[in-house]
Amino acid sequence: MTRYEQSAAKLQEAETYLAGGVASSLRASMKPTPLYVQHAYGARLRDVDQNEYIDYMLAYGPLILGHAHPAFNERMNQALQRGSTYGMQHEGEIELARRLTEVLPCADQVAFSGSGTEAVMLALRLARAYTGKSKIVRFSGHYHGWSDAIFTSFPSPDFIASGGLGDDNTDIAPGTGGQSRNSLQDILLIPWNDPIALEETLTKHHDEIAAVITEPVMCNSGCIAPRTGYMERMRELTARFGIVLIWDEVITGFRLGLGGAHGRFGITPDLVTIGKALGGGIPLSAVAGKQDIMRLIASGKVMHLGTLNGNGLSTAAGIAVIEELAKGNGQAFVHMENTASLLAKEMRSLFKRQGIPAVINQLGPVFHLMFIDRPEVADFDTFNQRDTGLYARFAEEMLKEGILVRPNGLWYVSTAHGEDEVKETLVAVEKVMKRIGQ
Ligand SMILES: Cc1ncc(COP(=O)(O)O)c(C=O)c1O
Structure with a gap:
């Protein structure tokens, strides 16, 4: 055998x-x-x-x-006794949302979904609605989920070593069969940790760029930390050009501290996406960010949908994880x-x-x-x-x-x-x- x-x-x-x-x-x-x-x-x-x-x-x-984990499982059992999901509102979602606004420095408000992929989709949509622009800058070697809107071949052999962007961007390869090339026409793919490439791209294309999305530490390709001053420069440039800065903290959120990487580095992006550790193994993700962007959901300008969003099991999971991690x-x-x-x-x-x-x-x-x-x-x-x-x-x-x-x-x-x-x-x-x- x-x-x-x-x-x-x-x-x-x-x-x-x-x-x-x-x-x-x-x-x-x-x-x-x-x-x-x-x-x-x-x-x-x-x-x-x-x-x-x-x-x-x-x-x-x-x-x-x-x-x-015994205490976590106990909380899950208790939550199930109350019913797993209602398609209606309940106190657990207020409680988790409030706690997230307390622990995440960038968060005035949050919105829940089930996976990191969905959180990224919502963050991109909010950025486009907020700015009225459509292009998204992303970085080679980063991963932001498998939605057609952002999935490029991974790890990215599509990397353009010169950092040059083809004028029509048709040189970005889809990540999977069945993904339309058109889905990536709004993506500008550039090297990370390279302030010159970033500045050149934003200077040249800022009229069209809605968002820059980045992993704060390149966890998906080498766990590479940002060079000194790089994330500060990214913050400065995006603010100057009216571009929404999204930190994809699906890995780093709750791993580098309850405040995520942005709490640890002391930099405030406009939006962050968190997932994975947030739910401790139960499907849960969130977008957190500035009031004037998040309010697009309340005004109805941005639709945020999902049958299981904010269900009782997932919100109980998020609260249990925060409580366990905050102990002592x-x-x-x-x-x-x-x-x-x-x-x-x-x-x-x-x-x-x-x-x-x-x-x-x-x-x-x-x-x-x-x-x-x-x-x-x-x-x-x-x-x-x-x-x-x-x-x-x-x-x-x-x-x-x-x-x-x-x-x-x-x-x-x-x-x-x-x-x-x-x-x-x-x-x-x-x-x-x-x-x-x-
Ligand atoms: C940085 C980052 N963003 C987004 C995702 C997508 O999350 P999910 O697999 O929950 O859809 C991942 C998954 O590994 C990730 O590492």
Whole structure:
């Protein structure tokens, strides 16, 4: 019996009924086979073949409290007893909206939806309605969900190295079959962390640009932090040109602190999108921002729709996550950051000792591990030079040692991870690297 026999058999069964065999295309990439989970608790997960793992994938980010957190689950049970959704108003949505306006510095008001993709769609719509302009500046290597309006091929081989924009922008490749090229005609794709490219683009096209949308840390491609002064410059330029600045905090929101990256960096965008950790594993996302933009929803100029928006289960989840993370004056963030820093530091020295060129970019409880012979990875071009084949082997071998990591190199830490998990992980890394080196 192989280690993954049951998972492999279940995938085969799923492929008969479930298109693609998995529920989200990315999940198909797990090697040697997508795993089927039996149960998960805290930082650990067991698959149907009875293999146990420390989980650093954390469902691609939302499980900031780990799996099946007792207090969180208790809140979910209580919420379900009251009925999951009403298609009407209830106090939970006022409560969560109020709390978000308290913890997110940019938020005068918020609007709820179910996924990060939807939150981004709403933010773009608000920006266009507010400015009366249509173009959106986005950055190579960033990901903002899979809607036709913004999904470009990813990671972006469509990157235009010169930073030049074709005059008609037809050079931006759609991210998927079935996506009309026309859907991207309003997108201007430029390199990130490059103040000159930004200034040139905004100066040239500001009459047409409704919004600049950015991940505040390039979590989807290398967990790259903004260069000193870059985000400040972006804020300055967008304000000068009457362009809405959207920070896509679907990953960083609630990970870099309750106030997200904008709270941490002390910069106020006009709108932010948050998702993932906000719902702790229950579908929930939000757009938060300035009163004069958000009020377009109240005036009816912008339609914001969704059958399940603000349902009782999701708002109870959001409130529970905030309460757990706020306990002990934010101790949870200190704990997560310490755990991630320790793990990143020890892995760096382990790789160094073994003579394996690697870079780990870490910010708070999220980091990207890349095998690359460079002193640092600070831009998308360098990120694209990492050894993806070696990392894929590493991820697969780590599974055998009981450590679950995303095949792309991004690791998440939750409040449930601690020193025990770090120790076990380091033992596994050492074994795996010796094996790979042989
Ligand atoms: C920065 C960012 N924005 C938006 C999204 C889309 O969120 P969702 O997968 O919930 O639609 C993601 C998902 O990974 C993301 O990382």
